[in-house]
Amino acid sequence: MERVNRVALIGTGFVGSSYAFALLNQGVADELVMIDLNKDKSEGDAMDLNHGLPFAPGSQRIWFGDYSDCKDADLVVITAGANQKPGETRLDLVEKNSKIFKEIVTSVMKSGFDGIFVVATNPVDILTYMTWKFSGLPSHRVIGSGTILDTARLRYLLSDYFNVDARNVHAYIMGEHGDSELPVWSHANIGGRSVFDRIHERPSDYKVEDLDDIFINVRDAAYHIIQRKGATYYGIAMGLVRLTKAILHNENSVLTVSAYLEGEYGEDDIYIGVPAIVNRSGIREVLKLNLDRVEEDQFRQSAGVLRETMEPLVQKFFENK
Ligand SMILES: NC(=O)C1=CN([C@@H]2O[C@H](COP(=O)(O)OP(=O)(O)OC[C@H]3O[C@@H](n4cnc5c(N)ncnc54)[C@H](O)[C@@H]3O)[C@@H](O)[C@H]2O)C=CC1
Numbered sequence: 001m002e003r004v005n006r007v008a009l010i011g012t013g014f015v016g017s018s019y020a021f022a023l024l025n026q027g028v029a030d031e032l033v034m035i036d037l038n039k040d041k042s043e044g045d046a047m048d049l050n051h052g053l054p055f056a057p058g059s060q061r062i063w064f065g066d067y068s069d070c071k072d073a074d075l076v077v078i079t080a081g082a083n084q085k086p087g088e089t090r091l092d093l094v095e096k097n098s099k100i101f102k103e104i105v106t107s108v109m110k111s112g113f114d115g116i117f118v119v120a121t122n123p124v125d126i127l128t129y130m131t132w133k134f135s136g137l138p139s140h141r142v143i144g145s146g147t148i149l150d151t152a153r154l155r156y157l158l159s160d161y162f163n164v165d166a167r168n169v170h171a172y173i174m175g176e177h178g179d180s181e182l183p184v185w186s187h188a189n190i191g192g193r194s195v196f197d198r199i200h201e202r203p204s205d206y207k208v209e210d211l212d213d214i215f216i217n218v219r220d221a222a223y224h225i226i227q228r229k230g231a232t233y234y235g236i237a238m239g240l241v242r243l244t245k246a247i248l249h250n251e252n253s254v255l256t257v258s259a260y261l262e263g264e265y266g267e268d269d270i271y272i273g274v275p276a277i278v279n280r281s282g283i284r285e286v287l288k289l290n291l292d293r294v295e296e297d298q299f300r301q302s303a304g305v306l307r308e309t310m311e312p313l314v315q316k317f318f319e320n321k
């Protein structure tokens with residue numbers, strides 16, 4: 001008999017329920033258990049999604065459950081916790097969401113869970129680090145969604161600008177999933193042709209300065225959406241499904257996830273957005289790009305911002321016991 005893949009989703013708010021919907025529609029997992037403090041909302045979502053099963057691919061099972069269901073999960077995806085209010089940064093959420101994570105990750109581990117964690121709650125790089133520390137799992141089995149969404153936003157905006165299918169635009173955002181992130185222009189290309197070459201061959205259509213505006217729109221996209229509708233969820237939900245598929249289907253896909261660094265890019269003991277090869281074992285390998293000097297500096301600064309924010313919490317939770 002073929003092995004059943006189970007995903008346990010913790011947090012079924014805007015992001016979690018959108019992820020559940022996208023996962024069901026793409027038929028990526030065999031089982032999805034939904035867990036949330038808000039029992040009514042989560043149970044209602046499970047009922048509602050079950051009614052879509054006749055229209056979904058394959059045979060899938062969805063239910064509202066509890067932490068004991070995490071024991072047999074291959075993947076625990078955490079989207080629980082506070083989101084940003086207009087004007088708040090992701091880093092502003094760090095204290096309250098770290099407390100929530102201590103409770104959640106401890107409960108998951110008590111179930112006997114021995115799979116892979118995927119974290120999306122903000123500030124995602126720091127909460128991925130916290131998940132790794134609270135869980136005691138090997139670092140390659142704890143993955144943050146990192147800059148997966150920012151990279152998708154960049155590819156979309158470049159595709160719009162150059163009028164080329166987003167799937168043929170290859171460009172990464174690295175660093176913090178947040179205000180200090182950076183675009184890796186030195187490796188950005190449209191179907192293999194560097195964005196700079198593309199701009200230079202069509203000077204009447206394209207300008208290098210436009211790349212700055214494109215990046216600023218990527219970096220500030222969450223603020224623009226939150227201002228309009230209070231939260232962002234569809235983009236990240238689809239990104240999380242992409243990541244889930246790369247893991248459960250052992251794809252060895254390159255995705256800009258939040259990965260634990262041990263000297264790569266000159267940093268260690270930190271989770272931060274980098275391109276990495278992802279498969280059934282989690283993060284197989286961090287991909288080392290040759291960044292230019294400006295990008296190297298920006299990456300170092302971004303890591304510095306994360307360290308500075310994280311330091312008091314690491315002391316509080318792990319050093320002052
Ligand atoms: N990584 C990324 O690219 C993105 C991350 N996010 C982040 O995702 C997180 C969730 O955002 P939304 O879904 O919009 O928030 P939401 O408020 O709609 O949902 C949060 C859910 O967490 C649940 N929850 C809170 N404490 C819990 C606990 N101790 N145990 C179980 N469930 C608990 C709540 O009941 C609620 O259903 C936020 O931190 C947000 O910033 C949002 C978009 C993109």
Ligand SMILES: CC(=O)C(=O)O
Pocket residue numbers: 084090122149221222232
């Ligand atoms: C909220 C958030 O992290 C985003 O949309 O990028």
